[in-house]
Amino acid sequence: VVAEAIAGRRDETFLVSKVLPSNASRAGVRRACENSLKRLATDRIDLYLLHWPGSVPLTETVEAFEALKAAGKIRHWGVSNFDTDEMEELVSLRDGGNVQTNQVLYNLSRRGPEFDLAPWSRERGIPLMAYSPVEQGALARNARLEAIAARHNVTAAQIALAWVMAQEGVIAIPKASRQEHVRQNASALDIKLTPEDFADFDRAFPPPTRKRGLEMI
Ligand SMILES: NC(=O)c1ccc[n+]([C@@H]2O[C@H](COP(=O)([O-])OP(=O)(O)OC[C@H]3O[C@@H](n4cnc5c(N)ncnc54)[C@H](OP(=O)(O)O)[C@@H]3O)[C@@H](O)[C@H]2O)c1
Known part of the structure; x- marks a missing residue:
């Protein structure tokens, strides 16, 4: 539905999507993002969020987000359903301060x-x-x-x-x-x-x- 809605007007759209914690490993994030890009029929996601905190170490997910950013597949990344202690942990990590939002x-x-x-x-x-x-x-x-x-x-x-x-x-x-x-x-x-x-x-x-x-x- 979103692919259809933004067809021909991608530049007017700020596109946000999320990755499930079960896909939050280095390879999982890349794969999930590629699949979302295909479904959305676009070449980039403006903001990509980790849906909620999970069992994959956050450092790995942050590295994966940064790699996607460097490859131009996403422009920014953030998180969702993170409480204050989880945000504290996130921003203490290398590149963790690049988090752009917390969706709650x-x-x-x-x-x-x-x-x-x-x-x-x-x-x-x-x-x-x-x-x-x-x-x-x-x-x-x-x-x-x-x-x-x-x-x-x-x-x-x-x-x-x-x-x-x-x-x-x-x-x-x-x-x-x-x-x-x-x-x-x-x-x-x-x-x-x-x-x-x-x-x-x-x-x-x-x-x-x-x-x-x-x-x-
Ligand atoms: N990160 C997360 O874990 C998480 C969890 C839940 C939701 N979300 C996101 O949050 C977004 C919104 O949340 P939501 O759908 O759960 O709840 P919501 O936006 O609070 O409520 C949506 C409901 O409110 C109705 N509504 C919207 N504007 C209205 C208006 N002006 N007058 C009367 N009714 C109105 C809609 O009706 P109609 O559809 O009939 O217009 C729909 O039934 C979703 O797009 C979802 O992506 C994120």
């Missing part, structure tokens, strides 16, 4: 990363990529968000996205298959949240007061 579950109902992962990443200039930013659609039906959204004449999904994108150093990747949702999500960039909104968000979805393990969907 983060939205109003999953604020755990704000306790330490988000500040840690911000200090090092590593953006967090928030996946499931509308909690797989659940936040689009949230009555408390609808009340905040009504003040801006937008939908609950849009206000949930605006909140994620208002966090410094955070990118959101909503999935939408309906065109109307894609348009709404793009225009959520224009929503200007107020201090009153932020106070209401915190009342409805309190920020974390202690460390919680990173959640995954």
